[in-house]
Amino acid sequence: EPEVTQTPSHQVTQMGQEVILRCVPISNHLYFYWYRQILGQKVEFLVSFYNNEISEKSEIFDDQFSVERPDGSNFTLKIRSTKLEDSAMYFCASSFSRISYNSPLHFGNGTRLTVT
Amino acid sequence: EDKVVQSPLSLVVHEGDTVTLNCSYEVTNFRSLLWYKQEKKAPTFLFMLTSSGIEKKSGRLSSILDKKELFSILNITATQTGDSAVYLCAVDGGAQKLVFGQGTRLTINP
Numbered sequence: 001e002p003e004v005t006q007t008p009s010h011q012v013t014q015m016g017q018e019v020i021l022r023c024v025p026i027s028n029h030l031y032f033y034w035y036r037q038i039l040g041q042k043v044e045f046l047v048s049f050y051n052n053e054i055s056e057k058s059e060i061f062d063d064q065f066s067v068e069r070p071d072g073s074n075f076t077l078k079i080r081s082t083k084l085e086d087s088a089m090y091f092c093a094s095s096f097s098r099i100s101y102n103s104p105l106h107f108g109n110g111t112r113l114t115v116t
Numbered sequence: 117e118d119k120v121v122q123s124p125l126s127l128v129v130h131e132g133d134t135v136t137l138n139c140s141y142e143v144t145n146f147r148s149l150l151w152y153k154q155e156k157k158a159p160t161f162l163f164m165l166t167s168s169g170i171e172k173k174s175g176r177l178s179s180i181l182d183k184k185e186l187f188s189i190l191n192i193t194a195t196q197t198g199d200s201a202v203y204l205c206a207v208d209g210g211a212q213k214l215v216f217g218q219g220t221r222l223t224i225n226p
Contacts, residue, residue: 004158031212043159043204043216056212091158099208100147104164109157 002026004108006092012114013082021077021111023092032075033093033105034067036060043091049075082115089113118143118209122217130225133195137220139205140187147208149188151179154202154219162190162203192222200224 005024013019025032034046048056049067066078075094079086089110097103119142129135141149148166152159163172165181165188172179176195181188192199202221206214 033213035214042218043206043214045213045215048212050212058213098212099214100210102148102164102166104150104161105214106161107152107158 004092004094004106006090006108006111008111009109010112010114012116015084015115016081018078018080019082019113021079021090021092021113023075023077023108024073025075025092025094026096026106027073029094029096029106031055031095031098031103032067032069033095034077035091035093035107036088037091037110038085038088046077046090079113082113084115087113087115118207118215120205120207120215120217122203122205122220124220125218126221126223128223128225129195131195131197133224134191134193135195135222137190137192137203137205137222138187139189139217141205141207141215142186143207143209143215145210146183147210149181150206150208150214151188151190152204152206154204155200159204195224197224197226 007022032049037043045058047061068076091110092108093105095103095105123138150164151162163179168183176193179190202219204219205217
């Protein structure tokens with residue numbers, strides 16, 4: 001069964017550094033998402049992306065964050081000037097169509113980001 | 117602000133028991149409710165519910181939605197140790213994003 005793949009599985013970085021989290025969505029999916037889960041807390045929406053532009057973003061997704069689809073297969077999340085509170089599990093997800101068109105999200109295994 | 121609340125937060129049962137997990141929501145523009153199972157890493161999709169009163173079933177798991185009372189339940193019969201996981205409920209409020217509940221941690225003891 002096709003799956004969403006994320007790399008790396010674990011990233012450790014120092015405060016103030018920039019990180020790029022990478023995702024390869026399911027190949028025929030058109031909508032892409034990033035969510036994060038701080039340890040012990042809810043899964044939180046960050047951003048959704050369709051047709052090479054952001055379609056929705058949360059209050060968390062400020063100027064520190066950016067997303068890109070640099071080629072036909074990868075979808076990346078860049079976090080600039082990382083802070084301790086950015087430490088979390090970051091999940092990439094994709095869907096074939098809009099959620100409301102009976103198209104559930106499929107999640108990757110996540111990247112655990114630790115900021116020291 | 118859209119809100120999803122799950123109960124109980126934690127549940128411990130013996131293998132073979134039947135469990136019911138609850139999810140209530142407050143969403144301005146409800147489109148659908150989804151259930152996911154999260155073991156160690158990726159949430160894996162279980163069910164998507166859009167209509168009231170229609171049960172969705174997959175093996176020992178089933179789920180139903182009540183749009184009048186704004187809740188859903190997930191039932192697991194004849195539980196097995198492999199059912200141990202965090203079960204997540206999420207709602208699509210039409211803004212191309214899911215709002216998640218805090219999850220129910222289910223532990224099945226042999």
